[in-house]
Amino acid sequence: MTASPSSPVLSLSGLHKSYGALKVTDGVSLDVRPGELHAIIGPNGAGKTTLIGEITGEVALDAGTITFCGEDITRLPIHQRALRGLTRSFQITQVLPGFTALENVATAAQAHDGSSFHFFRRASSESHLNRVALDALAQVGLAPRAGMVAASLSHGEKRQLELAMALVSSPKILLLDEPMAGMGREETEGMVEVLLALKGRYPMVLVEHDMHAVFRLADRISVLVYGRVIASGTPEVVRADPAVREAYLGEEDFA
Numbered sequence: 001m002t003a004s005p006s007s008p009v010l011s012l013s014g015l016h017k018s019y020g021a022l023k024v025t026d027g028v029s030l031d032v033r034p035g036e037l038h039a040i041i042g043p044n045g046a047g048k049t050t051l052i053g054e055i056t057g058e059v060a061l062d063a064g065t066i067t068f069c070g071e072d073i074t075r076l077p078i079h080q081r082a083l084r085g086l087t088r089s090f091q092i093t094q095v096l097p098g099f100t101a102l103e104n105v106a107t108a109a110q111a112h113d114g115s116s117f118h119f120f121r122r123a124s125s126e127s128h129l130n131r132v133a134l135d136a137l138a139q140v141g142l143a144p145r146a147g148m149v150a151a152s153l154s155h156g157e158k159r160q161l162e163l164a165m166a167l168v169s170s171p172k173i174l175l176l177d178e179p180m181a182g183m184g185r186e187e188t189e190g191m192v193e194v195l196l197a198l199k200g201r202y203p204m205v206l207v208e209h210d211m212h213a214v215f216r217l218a219d220r221i222s223v224l225v226y227g228r229v230i231a232s233g234t235p236e237v238v239r240a241d242p243a244v245r246e247a248y249l250g251e252e253d254f255a
């Protein structure tokens with residue numbers, strides 16, 4: 001089955017997951033449209049990271065269907081989903097601390113491109129990989145740090161580096177799980193700028209607690225509470241929703 005240009009890139013339909021009596025995903029249905037940045041927010045323990053894991057295949061569903069680029073991927077293993085361009089970044093640290101930023105991204109590009117990498121073409125392959133890696137570093141604003149070893153990068157820069165490593169895997173969607181976690185205001189602002197620049201080029205699912213960042217970036221927001229989507233829509237619609245305001249009672253961002 002092929003998807004038309006306007007059909008959703010990713011559709012979740014009736015997803016369910018329980019751990020014993022705890023319903024972590026309770027009938028979640030939502031879709032991500034081409035070029036859209038769709039944020040998923042909700043209080044601690046609402047099931048956001050679990051939902052990302054269900055999309056990548058790390059968490060097995062009890063019920064429901066996941067469709068990606070027109071294909072039912074519900075039963076596909078993690079690597080088959082990744083090969084199709086379903087790319088997760090953050091909270092999985094694959095950065096090699098003793099390698100430079102450029103080497104890290106080139107290694108990620110090589111891993112993705114593995115089958116076309118031949119020894120007899122080594123020199124040209126390496127320069128190709130370096131070009132691809134530099135381009136990805138530039139996209140995340142990290143080109144000036146290309147020659148620095150990853151260990152010497154700041155926390156925010158390491159997160160930018162992880163994002164660059166995701167970009168070289170030819171993503172058809174980016175799943176970003178708390179990219180601003182542990183960042184100060186300035187680093188958060190830097191990451192918002194990077195994601196704003198990438199917006200529209202890749203559809204993105206963003207799980208994030210920083211509401212200022214979410215409201216600046218999102219085209220649509222879905223609010224998860226106890227594993228259920230209690231509201232979904234544009235930032236304006238979600239901000240004005242009484243159920244959302246109740247779920248976030250007392251938090252200044254919804255005041």
Ligand SMILES: Nc1ncnc2c1ncn2[C@@H]1O[C@H](COP(=O)(O)OP(=O)(O)OP(=O)(O)O)[C@@H](O)[C@H]1O
Nearest residue numbers: 019022024042043044045046047048049050051209
């Ligand atoms: N493997 C597991 N076994 C049992 N319970 C689990 C497991 N994974 C997650 N949970 C529980 O499921 C619930 C949802 O967890 P999840 O990490 O998805 O929430 P979250 O919305 O991402 O939270 P946070 O915002 O704090 O990161 C929590 O109560 C958590 O303790």
